[in-house]
Amino acid sequence: xxxxxxxxxxxxxxxxxxxxxxxxxxxxxxxxxxxxxxxxxxxxxxxxxxxxxxxxxxxxxxxxxxxxxxxxxxxxxxxxxxxxxxxxxxxxxxxxxxxxxxxxxxxxxxxxxxxxxxxxxxxxxxxxxxxxxxxxxxxxxxxxxxxxxxxxxxxxxxxxxxxxxxxxxxxxxxxxxxxxxxxxxxxxxxxxxxxxxxxxxxxxxxxxxxxxxxxxxxxxxxxxxxxxxxxxxxxxxxxxxxxxxxxxxxxxxxxxxxxxxxxxxxxxxxxxxxxxxxxxxxxxxxxx
Numbered sequence: 001x002x003x004x005x006x007x008x009x010x011x012x013x014x015x016x017x018x019x020x021x022x023x024x025x026x027x028x029x030x031x032x033x034x035x036x037x038x039x040x041x042x043x044x045x046x047x048x049x050x051x052x053x054x055x056x057x058x059x060x061x062x063x064x065x066x067x068x069x070x071x072x073x074x075x076x077x078x079x080x081x082x083x084x085x086x087x088x089x090x091x092x093x094x095x096x097x098x099x100x101x102x103x104x105x106x107x108x109x110x111x112x113x114x115x116x117x118x119x120x121x122x123x124x125x126x127x128x129x130x131x132x133x134x135x136x137x138x139x140x141x142x143x144x145x146x147x148x149x150x151x152x153x154x155x156x157x158x159x160x161x162x163x164x165x166x167x168x169x170x171x172x173x174x175x176x177x178x179x180x181x182x183x184x185x186x187x188x189x190x191x192x193x194x195x196x197x198x199x200x201x202x203x204x205x206x207x208x209x210x211x212x213x214x215x216x217x218x219x220x221x222x223x224x225x226x227x228x229x230x231x232x233x234x235x236x237x238x239x240x241x242x243x244x245x246x247x248x249x250x251x252x253x254x255x256x257x258x259x260x261x262x263x264x265x266x267x268x269x270x271x272x273x274x275x276x277x278x279x280x281x282x283x284x285x286x287x288x
Contacts, residue, residue: 011283012229015216018051020235024271029064032276040283041067050212052238054114056145075191076215077161077206090210091159099184101153114162126152134200163205172201191238213241250278
């Protein structure tokens with residue numbers, strides 16, 4: 001198999017979601033996925049990880065790949081290099097973040113603000129129960145990047161990248177509906193990422209017009225890559241607009257039903273290295 005540079009009409013950029021796409025259900029990176037990504041990079045294809053994760057949560061995954069790549073994190077709010085350099089931002093105005101924090105406090109439990117910072121002030125939270133089985137592991141792995149406060153609205157010294165909530169699927173749908181009715185909601189982007197099999201959902205708030213797809217489109221334009229030269233692979237609700245942008249959308253076999261209804265090409269599940277199979281077929285020219 002030759003490692004020639006891609007042709008003019010070939011895929012030049014792959015945008016890859018992390019959870020449910022790049023990594024499997026146990027949180028492991030399949031070796032087949034890593035090898036497929038390295039093979040694509042060797043051919044001159046740019047790889048972008050596009051995730052709802054904050055930077056400190058996404059960076060270890062990027063490092064395990066062992067390739068030079070770009071990260072779109074916090075559902076499009078930040079574009080970063082793996083070493084932490086910031087390439088682009090879409091931040092929430094402080095007054096809007098404060099309005100949501102205060103307005104939702106009577107109807108929610110915990111919340112977190114995510115900032116573009118390199119230390120323990122990157123993830124600042126209030127009233128989060130870390131003993132919850134869906135949260136405990138996250139805290140154990142990432143607590144060095146986290147700081148607790150009694151009131152998030154008191155720590156808004158700068159504009160945050162993301163305001164984050166998590167909990168049961170029904171609970172987060174209700175919270176999203178509540179925020180949607182606030183007057184400030186028209187100036188924000190509200191994103192739900194759901195895992196119904198374990199009754200867990202992430203509800204993220206970012207700046208107006210901020211999403212994986214919008215930021216991916218901006219990044220592709222900056223890199224002089226046309227939409228028909230972009231492949232995107234995802235599995236959840238927050239992947240929809242980046243799949244719509246890409247000329248080569250691929251939906252994981254484990255994807256939520258809402259994504260499968262669009263008729264985009266399907267690959268195997270995350271537990272079967274479906275990402276590697278998609279890259280092999282669409283980028284590496286392996287139809288076996």
